[in-house]
Amino acid sequence: MDDNTMSGPLLLVGCGNMGRAMLRGWLDAGFICADAVHVVEPAVSLREEAGALGVRTHVSTETLEPGFKAALAIFAVKPQVMAAALPAYRPHVAEGVTVSIAAGIPLASIAAGLGEVAIVRAMPNTPAAIGKGSIVLCANERASAAQIASVTGLLSANGTVHRVESEAAIDAATAISGSGPAYVFHFIECLADAGVNLGLPAPLALALARETVEGAGALAMATGTPPSDLRRQVTSPGGTTEAALTVLMGDEGLRDVMRKAAVAAHRRAVELAGNISA
Numbered sequence: 001m002d003d004n005t006m007s008g009p010l011l012l013v014g015c016g017n018m019g020r021a022m023l024r025g026w027l028d029a030g031f032i033c034a035d036a037v038h039v040v041e042p043a044v045s046l047r048e049e050a051g052a053l054g055v056r057t058h059v060s061t062e063t064l065e066p067g068f069k070a071a072l073a074i075f076a077v078k079p080q081v082m083a084a085a086l087p088a089y090r091p092h093v094a095e096g097v098t099v100s101i102a103a104g105i106p107l108a109s110i111a112a113g114l115g116e117v118a119i120v121r122a123m124p125n126t127p128a129a130i131g132k133g134s135i136v137l138c139a140n141e142r143a144s145a146a147q148i149a150s151v152t153g154l155l156s157a158n159g160t161v162h163r164v165e166s167e168a169a170i171d172a173a174t175a176i177s178g179s180g181p182a183y184v185f186h187f188i189e190c191l192a193d194a195g196v197n198l199g200l201p202a203p204l205a206l207a208l209a210r211e212t213v214e215g216a217g218a219l220a221m222a223t224g225t226p227p228s229d230l231r232r233q234v235t236s237p238g239g240t241t242e243a244a245l246t247v248l249m250g251d252e253g254l255r256d257v258m259r260k261a262a263v264a265a266h267r268r269a270v271e272l273a274g275n276i277s278a
């Protein structure tokens with residue numbers, strides 16, 4: 001590849017929750033043609049779902065053409081299966097750039113499975129399906145500027161791409177933006193439950209919780225105003241928000257809970273690195 005466009009086939013290995021989200025983002029944005037994409041996915045229902053999007057599907061590497069060379073290969077399989085999965089792809093990825101989105105798995109470990117090839121480690125999140133994801137990436141020394149630009153170009157169909165030089169930042173980002181949508185979805189669940197507890201019908205409580213998170217997120221992005229200022233704008237002295245924030249911002253409040261949750265996620269990312277030999 002000599003610029004930031006795809007000049008050959010794209011190989012997606014694993015089309016579960018995150019692989020499918022990314023594929024949808026690429027296709028919906030028109031960043032790739034479906035018939036340039038080969039998906040390897042052992043699960044029949046997921047393979048059929050991918051096939052319905054127009055991409056070519058394979059149960060394993062055995063049905064890839066023997067001389068198949070991916071310009072860009074994306075590994076979206078669980079960290080625990082990376083070590084076993086990588087070697088079969090060696091002949092197919094040697095000339096392109098490989099992207100791994102597996103939580104915790106270091107660049108060096110991926111190279112141990114694939115050989116000394118160009119590798120980008122990326123951490124996306126599920127809003128990638130609608131082009132609203134956050135993607136953090138870090139490349140090894142084999143990846144050329146053109147290859148990194150090509151990966152960045154593709155992943156920008158999934159959302160905002162942040163390049164980092166330190167691989168350690170990928171594990172930290174995993175705990176914040178990679179897992180983060182689940183924290184926000186749980187917040188929506190909790191806010192809706194609180195509404196039901198106060199007597200609102202469940203569908204109305206859920207609608208209000210979803211709309212509030214969407215609206216507050218959009219306002220935070222649109223204004224660029226610090227979130228602490230936006231919070232103060234909601235908080236009338238002696239009013240209702242202040243009463244609630246006394247609970248949320250008290251000892252062992254949300255800040256403390258969030259920090260502990262992120263530390264637990266980060267610790268797990270570091271543990272997952274042990275699932276493949278370097």
Ligand SMILES: NC(=O)c1ccc[n+]([C@@H]2O[C@H](COP(=O)([O-])OP(=O)(O)OC[C@H]3O[C@@H](n4cnc5c(N)ncnc54)[C@H](OP(=O)(O)O)[C@@H]3O)[C@@H](O)[C@H]2O)c1
Nearest residue numbers: 014016017018019040041076077078079085101102103124
């Ligand atoms: N989900 C997220 O929000 C998210 C966000 C950022 C990063 N990630 C990372 O993305 C990766 C995938 O996560 P996920 O949530 O999408 O998992 P998932 O839903 O389990 O999808 C992974 C898929 O890969 C398939 N697979 C297993 N071995 C394979 C092989 N050798 N070749 C091709 N496909 C194979 C699995 O099939 P079987 O189930 O039949 O084994 C499964 O359908 C993980 O490494 C995770 O850390 C996920």
